[in-house]
Amino acid sequence: MSMRNAFNPYLLALDCPACGGTCDLSQPRNVCPTCGKPLVARYDLVRIKAEVPRDSLGRFGTDLWRYRAVLPFAADFPAVRLGEGGTPLLPLARLGDSAGVAELWMKAEAGNPTASFKARGLVMAVNGALAFGARGIALPSAGNAGSAAAAYAAAAGLPCRVAVPEDTPEAFILEQQAFGAEVRLVKGTIADAGKLIAEWCKAPDWWNVATFKEPFRLEGKKTLGYEIAEQLGWTLPDVILYPTGGGTGLVGMWRAFLEMQELGWLPKAIPLPRLVSVQVAGCAPIVRAFDAGESSAQPWVDAHTVASGLRVPSPFADALILRAVRETHGTAVAVSEADMLDAMREIAQLEGTFVCPEGGATLAALKQLRASGEVRANERVVIYDTGSGLKYLDAWRQALARRVPQDASA
Numbered sequence: 176m177s178m179r180n181a182f183n184p185y186l187l188a189l190d191c192p193a194c195g196g197t198c199d200l201s202q203p204r205n206v207c208p209t210c211g212k213p214l215v216a217r218y219d220l221v222r223i224k225a226e227v228p229r230d231s232l233g234r235f236g237t238d239l240w241r242y243r244a245v246l247p248f249a250a251d252f253p254a255v256r257l258g259e260g261g262t263p264l265l266p267l268a269r270l271g272d273s274a275g276v277a278e279l280w281m282k283a284e285a286g287n288p289t290a291s292f293k294a295r296g297l298v299m300a301v302n303g304a305l306a307f308g309a310r311g312i313a314l315p316s317a318g319n320a321g322s323a324a325a326a327y328a329a330a331a332g333l334p335c336r337v338a339v340p341e342d343t344p345e346a347f348i349l350e351q352q353a354f355g356a357e358v359r360l361v362k363g364t365i366a367d368a369g370k371l372i373a374e375w376c377k378a379p380d381w382w383n384v385a386t387f388k389e390p391f392r393l394e395g396k397k398t399l400g401y402e403i404a405e406q407l408g409w410t411l412p413d414v415i416l417y418p419t420g421g422g423t424g425l426v427g428m429w430r431a432f433l434e435m436q437e438l439g440w441l442p443k444a445i446p447l448p449r450l451v452s453v454q455v456a457g458c459a460p461i462v463r464a465f466d467a468g469e470s471s472a473q474p475w476v477d478a479h480t481v482a483s484g485l486r487v488p489s490p491f492a493d494a495l496i497l498r499a500v501r502e503t504h505g506t507a508v509a510v511s512e513a514d515m516l517d518a519m520r521e522i523a524q525l526e527g528t529f530v531c532p533e534g535g536a537t538l539a540a541l542k543q544l545r546a547s548g549e550v551r552a553n554e555r556v557v558i559y560d561t562g563s564g565l566k567y568l569d570a571w572r573q574a575l576a577r578r579v580p581q582d583a584s585a
């Protein structure tokens with residue numbers, strides 16, 4: 176299949192929100208050729224609206240490919256698939272009572288291939304690599320992204336290189352090696368891993384699939400927004416709390432809600448959910464920039480937290496994340512490590528889900544926003560469990576070593 180035929184005919188161009196530039200898909204595209212910032216796909220939403228009724232989505236199944244009208248690949252492109260997306264939105268009655276909100280839901284992402292939401296983005300990036308004719312993929316990772324990339328690369332028959340911080344939980348490293356990836360451990364954070372990848376995996380032999388360094392991970396993460404809307408009967412929650420590292424899911428949901436309004440799949444007048452960027456006190460570059468009224472974030476020095484997915488000191492799409500939060504009238508919140516660990520345990524004990532630390536952070540943030548009144552008792556709220564707790568046994572050891580939190584023992 177030629178490169179041109181691989182792509183969705185509704186996909187018009189890749190735009191650069193930073194400089195207003197635009198480019199086509201006549202050659203492999205990673206970042207904006209003019210300014211080097213992230214590219215965002217643009218579809219012919221007018222035509223999709225006329226030709227793809229919301230009721231026909233089931234034609235493509237129950238996983239995230241049901242939204243393929245707004246995904247990058249043509250219907251007959253032989254996409255590598257492992258059953259990604261289509262995860263449950265769980266109603267949390269007991270936790271809702273404890274947190275003091277009328278309606279609390281959790282988007283539970285551990286059922287994805289390699290047990291995290293990273294599958295949504297990496298399935299698109301690896302298929303993008305195939306469509307662009309790349310010979311191998313490479314990325315820095317905090318753990319989950321590397322595992323997802325390695326799995327899809329194995330299924331696609333592409334070599335994969337991953338660089339991870341040396342204190343990344345072993346489950347991730349073994350899993351990536353099991354899929355045949357070459358893994359290098361790096362002193363420092365994902366930022367240092369990114370520097371190694373730049374040196375070790377040069378174009379054109381290696382296609383860099385790091386967060387926002389290619390346009391399609393965002394497209395996959397966008398399906399989180401489509402799923403939440405569809406699972407709530409084509410309505411939207413009032414507030415969504417998203418654990419933010421590189422921010423793909425947050426920016427992706429924002430885009431999904433705007434696209435669905437254009438498509439007529441949601442009423443235009445309906446207010447968008449207030450998007451809350453959740454970070455931890457040990458690494459909160461977005462929260463600091465939000466509080467200071469800045470439109471970009473400065474790198475966080477000495478980043479530390481057991482929530483490895485949140486240890487991202489300088490998110491590449493900082494400007495887009497801040498825009499998504501501000502334009503939806505959301506906010507950005509840093510939680511303490513202790514509150515995050517207690518929240519993990521509370522979710523497990525009240526709702527039977529063995530969450531990852533990043534998931535715990537979203538409940539801890541909700542509690543802060545209830546205490547400050549920024550989230551009200553009568554609101555409909557979505558928190559996230561972005562991946563399985565089974566790969567974070569050190570974090571769980573720490574959580575269980577703490578005194579039983581008051582709320583959970585009640």
Ligand SMILES: Cc1ncc(COP(=O)(O)O)c(C=O)c1O
Pocket residue numbers: 291293317318319320386418419420421422423424425483484485531533534561562
């Ligand atoms: C479990 C988990 N939650 C959240 C995140 C942050 O996601 P994003 O980079 O989309 O902000 C990560 C990233 O590694 C993660 O692994």
Ligand SMILES: [Zn+2]
Pocket residue numbers: 191192193194195196207208209210211212
């Ligand atoms: Zn640009």
